[in-house]
Amino acid sequence: MAKRxxxxxxxxxxxxxxxxxxxxxxxxxxxxxxxxxxxxxxVGDTPFHTFRDxxxxxWWHIPATTLAIAAILIKVRPQVIITTGALPGxxxxxxxxxxxxxxxxxxxxxxxxxxxGSGAFASRVCSQAVTQWPPLATEKAPHxxxxx
Numbered sequence: 001m002a003k004r005x006x007x008x009x010x011x012x013x014x015x016x017x018x019x020x021x022x023x024x025x026x027x028x029x030x031x032x033x034x035x036x037x038x039x040x041x042x043v044g045d046t047p048f049h050t051f052r053d054x055x056x057x058x059w060w061h062i063p064a065t066t067l068a069i070a071a072i073l074i075k076v077r078p079q080v081i082i083t084t085g086a087l088p089g090x091x092x093x094x095x096x097x098x099x100x101x102x103x104x105x106x107x108x109x110x111x112x113x114x115x116x117g118s119g120a121f122a123s124r125v126c127s128q129a130v131t132q133w134p135p136l137a138t139e140k141a142p143h144x145x146x147x148x
Contacts, residue, residue, distance in 0.1 A: 006078035008033040105129040
């Protein structure tokens with residue numbers, strides 16, 4: 001049975017890695033959310049949403065980004081969230097968790113020595129968190145492979 005999926009990521013490498021996971025949601029009702037409106041050209045007719053990027057470096061934007069992501073969640077009503085990070089993906093998973101939304105966190109391939117800050121927290125709020133580096137695998141964040 002087809003699920004409503006929200007694929008969400010920050011820009012740059014996070015978004016590129018997310019798009020490389022697209023075969024995983026084939027046959028489902030997918031919406032894409034990211035920070036850069038120009039990325040819409042990469043997703044074709046797939047429903048597309050944007051929000052302001054935020055990180056620990058500009059933490060004062062967290063409330064506005066959280067509201068924008070909440071609005072996307074209300075519109076999309078996902079049953080599943082897939083994210084490659086960073087903080088906005090964690091916000092989406094955290095907001096959706098009380099509503100029974102399943103979520104998958106795929107930590108960025110760039111984090112080869114330790115999980116990202118958001119990735120380390122993701123196993124607490126996401127249904128499943130995974131790393132792309134075998135040496136970083138733990139019980140809470142196993143290695144399932146890599147997307148690059």
